[in-house]
Amino acid sequence: MKVGLFIPCFIDAYFPEVGIATLELLERFGVEVVYPRDQTCCGQPMANSGFEKDAAATEALFVRNFSGFDYIVGPSGSCVHHVRDHFTAVEQMGDVADIRARTFELVEFLHDILKVDAFPWARFPHKVGLHNSCGTLRGLHHAHASELHEPFFSKPEALLSKVEGLEFVTPSRPDECCGFGGTFSVFNEAVSSKMGYDKVQDHAAAGAEYIVSADNSCLMHQRGCAERIGVPMKFIHIAQILNGAEA
Known part of the structure; x- marks a missing residue:
């Protein structure tokens, strides 16, 4: 299984430890993870602000970056929700619909796709x-x-x-x-x-x-x-x- 790691721009800038934890966690389960280095914003802030057409270039870049992966996984529910359900500024042709369908937030990927039943290394007494x-x-x-x-x-x-x-x-x-x-x-x-x-x-x-x-x-x-x-x-x-x- 080959996964494209989608790290939203604000996580990359302010919470890199979350991106690192996501990478390490996926690799613990034997997933081959690739981080496309050209990725930027998915376009959600523009779309949410009513500037849907202005998000077309960032959405097109997302499609180019994440074509060819079995799944795209990111540690941000709101960004994944945008890609999967509101990713409409870019022309809906070719890989676009397929990429939208294969984009998963980390929790649902672990729960629904990998069906993880144990985290033996994890302890959090709080x-x-x-x-x-x-x-x-x-x-x-x-x-x-x-x-x-x-x-x-x-x-x-x-x-x-x-x-x-x-x-x-x-x-x-x-x-x-x-x-x-x-x-x-x-x-x-x-x-x-x-x-x-x-x-x-x-x-x-x-x-x-x-x-x-x-x-x-x-x-x-x-x-x-x-x-x-x-x-x-x-x-x-x-x-x-x-x-x-x-x-």
Whole structure:
């Protein structure tokens, strides 16, 4: 199995440790991983801001970079959601539809494709609050959405439950948006901040030591909110825990 490693631009710039953890984790399971060095932004910020046509060049570059792989895997639910469901600025010909269908977020790739049943190297003896971003929850269907009254399921929880010592704690409003929303946090700063404050306080009230997510953008936003209001919370990407990160 040959996988193209898709590392979103903000992870590359601000959270390279998450990209490294993703690479190492995939290689632990015998996956051949290639990192196309010409990759840049997938075009999500432009598309989300209403400039869909301006994303065409970045989408075309993505197609060129990731043609020929069995799968494309990235540690960002929102970016993968864009590629798979909103990647429409580039002309839909040739490899485009195939690449969109073969692009997976890390959690769903481990759960659905590799069907991983153990992480023997991982130990994380902490109380953890799980944050499913809106894109992963309602776009990629990482877990049941409570407002739909679906039967319970959670792919990230299923994976994290295999980590020794990890204890889940649940906030009172687990599916509530944290307020990041990409450019929403820029153009609606006050609302975004209040939502973030509410979110981290809800996790803190549940007893969480760490908030873990498959979306570093949400973690970045919540960490800033926690620091501003003095909530002593830590934040970590799921790839790091599954790869055996020590607290």
